[in-house]
Amino acid sequence: MKVKGNVFKYKDNVDTDVIIPARHLTSADPEQLKLHCMEDIDPSFVNKVQTGDIMVAGKNFGCGSSREHAPIAIKASGISLVIASDFARIFYRNAINVGLPIMECPEAAAAIKAGDEVEADFDTGIITDITSGETFTAKPFPEFIKKIIDCGGLVAYTKEKTGGK
Amino acid sequence: MGMTMTQKILAAHAGLQSVRSGELIEAKLDLVLGNDVTTPPAIKVFEDMGADAVFDKDKVCLVPDHFTPNKDIKSAELTKCMRCFARQQEISHYYELGQKEMGIEHVILPDNGIVFPGDLIIGADSHTCTYGALGAFSTGVGSTDLACAMASGSTWFKVPEAIKVVLKGKPSEYVTGKDIILHLIGSIGVDGALYKSLEFTGDGVHHLSMDQRLTICNMAIECGGKNGIFPIDEVTLEYMEKTNKERFIEGRYTSFYPDEDAEYSETIEIDLAKVPLTVALPHLPSNTKPASEVDLPIDQVVIGSCTNGRYEDIKTAAEIFRGRHVKEGIRCIVIPGSQRVYRRALDEGLLAIFDDAGCVISTPTCGPCLGGHMGILAAGERCVSTTNRNFVGRMGHVESEVILAGVPVAAASAITGKVATPFDLK
Numbered sequence: 286m287k288v289k290g291n292v293f294k295y296k297d298n299v300d301t302d303v304i305i306p307a308r309h310l311t312s313a314d315p316e317q318l319k320l321h322c323m324e325d326i327d328p329s330f331v332n333k334v335q336t337g338d339i340m341v342a343g344k345n346f347g348c349g350s351s352r353e354h355a356p357i358a359i360k361a362s363g364i365s366l367v368i369a370s371d372f373a374r375i376f377y378r379n380a381i382n383v384g385l386p387i388m389e390c391p392e393a394a395a396a397i398k399a400g401d402e403v404e405a406d407f408d409t410g411i412i413t414d415i416t417s418g419e420t421f422t423a424k425p426f427p428e429f430i431k432k433i434i435d436c437g438g439l440v441a442y443t444k445e446k447t448g449g450k
Numbered sequence: 451m452g453m454t455m456t457q458k459i460l461a462a463h464a465g466l467q468s469v470r471s472g473e474l475i476e477a478k479l480d481l482v483l484g485n486d487v488t489t490p491p492a493i494k495v496f497e498d499m500g501a502d503a504v505f506d507k508d509k510v511c512l513v514p515d516h517f518t519p520n521k522d523i524k525s526a527e528l529t530k531c532m533r534c535f536a537r538q539q540e541i542s543h544y545y546e547l548g549q550k551e552m553g554i555e556h557v558i559l560p561d562n563g564i565v566f567p568g569d570l571i572i573g574a575d576s577h578t579c580t581y582g583a584l585g586a587f588s589t590g591v592g593s594t595d596l597a598c599a600m601a602s603g604s605t606w607f608k609v610p611e612a613i614k615v616v617l618k619g620k621p622s623e624y625v626t627g628k629d630i631i632l633h634l635i636g637s638i639g640v641d642g643a644l645y646k647s648l649e650f651t652g653d654g655v656h657h658l659s660m661d662q663r664l665t666i667c668n669m670a671i672e673c674g675g676k677n678g679i680f681p682i683d684e685v686t687l688e689y690m691e692k693t694n695k696e697r698f699i700e701g702r703y704t705s706f707y708p709d710e711d712a713e714y715s716e717t718i719e720i721d722l723a724k725v726p727l728t729v730a731l732p733h734l735p736s737n738t739k740p741a742s743e744v745d746l747p748i749d750q751v752v753i754g755s756c757t758n759g760r761y762e763d764i765k766t767a768a769e770i771f772r773g774r775h776v777k778e779g780i781r782c783i784v785i786p787g788s789q790r791v792y793r794r795a796l797d798e799g800l801l802a803i804f805d806d807a808g809c810v811i812s813t814p815t816c817g818p819c820l821g822g823h824m825g826i827l828a829a830g831e832r833c834v835s836t837t838n839r840n841f842v843g844r845m846g847h848v849e850s851e852v853i854l855a856g857v858p859v860a861a862a863s864a865i866t867g868k869v870a871t872p873f874d875l876k
């Protein structure tokens with residue numbers, strides 16, 4: 286499976302408070318959450334993001350409070366993949382559990398620039414910066430993670446696996 | 451490349467020959483745990499998902515321990531939700547108040563003999579990491595993970611790297627597992643082992659009883675660890691035989707050992723003889739100091755919790771209280787971690803010692819550990835506690851303070867009315 290889109294670039298330590306400020310946690314509805322995604326560090330994000338776009342950031346992405354709303358907000362905004370040097374551990378688990386694709390690749394996180402057009406292949410782990418022509422390799426997802434993402438998250442995946450029983 | 455103990459357990463449960471740190475795997479679970487706080491939301495996800503049966507009624511363990519005996523209507527409703535689910539699903543390891551197997555989850559699972567070496571366990575509680583003491587892999591997850599695991603009997607993991615912790619020599623008098631783990635957390639910080647396994651090894655291990663090891667693994671999470679794990683030795687074998695003779699004799703467990711060339715991100719050596727009686731001052735478990743260097747008046751002492759509510763803890767406390775009295779004006783709350791610990795303490799006359807010393811003895815419960823009930827602090831109050839977290843407001847008012855300590859320091863503090871060690875007692 287491949288995704289392609291334009292890049293929104295952020296720095297190290299993007300915390301979950303920035304991804305979705307606590308004042309908006311009164312709703313768990315993805316449609317509501319996406320209206321406020323990233324608004325404290327990038328107020329224009331919500332208006333500019335197109336379905337399929339890619340988020341690229343530095344180290345420790347998603348640190349701070351363990352709220353599941355953060356990956357839900359990013360996914361609902363239309364982002365198809367987050368590439369970072371590394372992720373905070375709870376965000377990592379939450380992202381996969383809600384079906385938001387993520388890739389750890391410090392080289393890509395450092396080299397890719399805001400606005401670049403990037404393509405990523407989940408089967409091979411290859412990330413191509415179409416704008417600069419550079420390619421990077423992240424660890425590809427194992428089969429079951431691809432299935433979790435395809436199903437739209439762990440709950441839907443478990444439902445399918447257990448036959449809704 | 452060689453594997454650590456944790457990696458071997460994960461590989462075996464994922465049906466793989468080998469795994470490497472950072473790899474994502476899907477693994478079968480031997481036991482899935484929930485409590486009265488985390489299970490009700492998981493039941494909702496479970497039902498919304500259309501699941502109608504748990505994967506194995508003998509492999510799900512549900513323990514109402516946090517707010518029980520129910521402290522208010524809300525907690526009664528939570529417990530009721532879990533109780534109904536447990537009955538409907540015919541969960542074998544559901545425990546009701548007063549049952550002899552009942553108590554705080556991380557005290558009773560090992561003591562009831564349902565945790566054995568090589569097992570893979572998740573629990574919707576961050577201190578699920580406790581069972582590494584038996585050479586099992588166990589770690590805490592969220593309620594959604596619990597729901598999915600109850601339905602499918604499996605979950606996914608990112609294989610962790612490991613820190614090797616070499617314990618050398620013998621601890622000095624009154625120094626317990628609690629001092630050792632506080633000492634370690636103090637030296638590496640609350641994120642010193644983030645996402646990693648703490649793999650304990652070294653000749654010092656043999657000087658640690660199972661209760662001490664359980665205390666050490668219990669607090670692996672307080673330095674960010676995914677799990678803590680001890681090698682299997684004669685102490686483990688003896689414990690297994692005592693807690694579940696049948697499973698032990700049938701050999702239904704696997705002892706995993708790390709490969710010689712296993713990769714560790716770091717090796718830490720601890721000379722147990724040099725570990726002092728240690729306390730963690732407010733408001734982080736890493737804010738440690740030798741107890742002898744602290745001179746602070748206190749209002750309350752709590753002896754109990756999944757960290758230090760086991761038989762050995764209660765016995766150690768009783769020995770210090772024997773013939774002594776809690777300082778006037780100080781409250782000392784003793785909470786045996788399980789019904790079995792309570793009963794043994796009763797049979798051996800330990801509860802009478804506490805009563806004579808002016809302590810109050812509570813029913814087994816998490817109680818004040820998480821600021822639930824049975825000993826909440828008011829503004830400005832300070833408590834020496836054998837629990838595992840001293841975050842702001844953990845035991846009550848945001849302006850209250852918790853100092854973490856082992857049992858000997860906690861008991862000595864109750865007797866003197868300030869942070870003290872047994873050496874300060876006449």
Ligand code: SF4
Nearest residue numbers: 577755756816819820
């Ligand atoms: S005793 Fe405290 S730390 Fe242990 S399970 Fe209960 S609330 Fe959690």
